Amino acid sequence: MKKIFLSICILFSIITLNAQDLKKYDRGNFIKGKDSIYYRILFPENFNPTQKYPILFVLHGRGESGKDNEKQLTHGAKLFLKDDIRKKFPAIIVFPQCPVESYWANVNITSNDKGKRNFSFVEGGKPTAAMHALQRMVKDFLKKPFVNKEQVYVGGLSMGGMGTYELLRRQRKTFAAAFAICGGDNTNNIKKYQHIPLWIFHGGKDDIVDPAFSMAIAERLKTVGKEVKFTLYPNANHNSWDSAFAEPELLPWLFSHKKN
Secondary structure, three states, X not given: OHHHHHHHHHHHHHHHHHHHHHOOOEEEEEXXXXXXXXXXXXXXXXXXXXOOEEEEEEEOOHHHOOOOOOHHHOOOHHHHXXXXXHHXXXXXXXXXXXXXXXXXXXXXXXXXXXXXXXEEEOOOOOOOHHHHHHHHHHHHHXXXXXXXXXXXXXXXXXXXXXXXXXXXXHOOOOOOEEEEEOOOOOHHHHHHOOOOOEEEEEEOOOOOOOHHHHHHHHHHHHHHOOOEEEEEEOOOOOOOHHHHHOOOOHHHHHHOOOOO
16 A cells, blocks of 8 residues: 555656746737737847847647647647756747647548548638738747847647648748658648748558658658658557657757748
8 A cells, every 4th residue: 555655656756846847938929900910039048138049930730729728738838848958958949739629720521421531622712711921920039129030930730730730831031940740741732831941740540640741741852842751650659759759869950940
């Protein structure tokens, strides 16, 4: 009984500690006219508003949508709380949250009789309400005196990976580099972000978003793009973000890029 009690106490302590760590992400919101979006933001340790810092926007997947301004921290947020990461890469990290009634990317989603989702990515088209608000929020951050405009990055997983491609093509002159995990896009849109260094990840056994989407984008970018890296995890399903966020070279690669 003592061992069981001790195990429960340790588990509770870990959960409590994680929750406390995530509280280091300040709560914020951007509201302007009809555009409204919640976000969590992590500032570098010993933040100095007179200095300029890189900024990274991380877009969550569909399961973390909402208005609680909390669920979007489920995947990836703990990476940026690690002491060594904070020391090596003093950057501003922003996790915006997409409301349930919207979607990061302009994509038509249908389901077959077995419940499998099919994604049809739109070429061009108007941004969703969430993407429109996100774009304005990003532009607002770029006005801040402490943001280094030469080091602006975006990355995302699943719906957020799709949103990453969309944000890149809608604001192609903004970002120095990006990463997309288990996402997808219409390959006709690639020409709009082909000059932005991009690292693409996908699970080979993904049964939610077909890895063929990432493969097609990577192959096209290898022909016309400036710089593309593609990592396929053969045995990973849709949660390939676990492996991607564990890549030791992801952040060194990302933050090494500066916009020309």
